[in-house]
Amino acid sequence: MSDQPWERDRQFRERRDFIPEYSVDELLLDGVPEFLDYLFYHNVLDRFCWLLKLHYSDRETVKRKRHRLDTVFQWFGKRNFQFDRAKECLDPVIEREQIEYHLTKGWLNEAVRSDPLQPSYLDAGTTISSESGPGSGGMVSWNLVQSYYGVYEYLSCLVKCLDHAVDTRGHRKVVRGFSSNLLGRANGRLVFYPFNMTSRTPDRDYIPPHPDYLKYQYANYPRDPRRHIGDLEHEIERAFRLIDGTHTRSIFDFLYELRLWANYTGVRALLKLDDGGYQNFLMRNIAMVLFFVGGMAEFAAICALGEASYLKILQGFARDYVNRHDRFASNKFLVPFYIRLRSYKHLRIVTGPIDFIIPRSGDPVQFIGV
DSSP: OSSSSHHHTSSSGGGGSSSSSTHHHHHHHHHOOOGGGHHHHHHHHHHHHHHHHHTTOHHHHHHHHHOBHHHHHHHHHHOOOOHHHHHHHHHHOOHHHHHHHHHHHHHHHHHTTTOOHHHHHBBBBSSOOOOOOOTTSSSSHHHHHHHHHHHHHHHHHHHHOOOTOOOOOOOOHHHHHIIIIIHHHBTTTTTTTTTBBBBOOOOOOSSOOOGGGGGGGGGGGGSSTTHHHHHHHHHHHHHHHSSSSSSOBHHHHHHHHHHHHHTTHHHHHHHHEEEEEHHHHHHHHHOOOOOOOHHHHHHHHHHHHHHHHHHHHHHHHHHHHHGGHHHTOOOOOOOOHHHHHHHHHHHTSSSSSOGGGGOOOOOOOOOOOO
């Protein structure tokens, strides 16, 4: 990172600044200028996911860059999920039907966008497996849209836990209202770093102290080894400022704009994208963001409804949907919300029985020490 703050501030003021110089991205953009928006979304999403992986991984994992979705999420839950703090921001009026409605729609969208499930889904490092990844069964543009719908439903579940009176019909209204009004209340209670970062960061209340080992060069951003986690935070803030609107913007505004682009103006660019690496990393990153937003929504639901009610809702969804579709029923260890449930059980966030998700196949999921 430069020692001159003004040198940093004069960069990342337009989308082109998010394309690293002398990179494959730059060569691609020189040949196909209409890929500018795609590369902006791709690179911002990748930076955001590296904030997650760096902050919520142990030293050895950071050094080797062998990050995993399951273990990163467990560190996320272990450091953040505290019932007493979470309950401070809950609405005392609980609308169980609305919470269940949005939560189950989130599960449905996440399941559909994750098909076909493969063990490589859990690999969140710097390599891409030759196996087809989650969501590779459909078009990239539709996968992005489906993923966004999952995020939106999980966000609506969070919103209903925070304020039952909010009307969750209308994507733009929900996203903007959350970023501008409810995120501050949920910060550090139900919404955690880096999902609490906004276009008005750096506010140090939103950025927790990082592990000491992130100051070493091995913890720098793999796609640009000159940049460390503080640089990525600065760039995320700048990226959020480039999202349409004068309100406070967050990752949810970014995903809303990405969805509009993928659904409409970006379809032709995505059809031209024939590099499997770009597509696979994009799929992996959007899956990771959806996975963590789902986790925060589920934690909010557990706090608001109680563990027994949450498990009853999930067991009902398992009976009515997962168990009726063999591609999910025969891969239960890889169903995203089952991975999270097993993480809650491991971390003692959930203590009741979860026998209904016992799978037929082997177990690729790993667990951190508690």
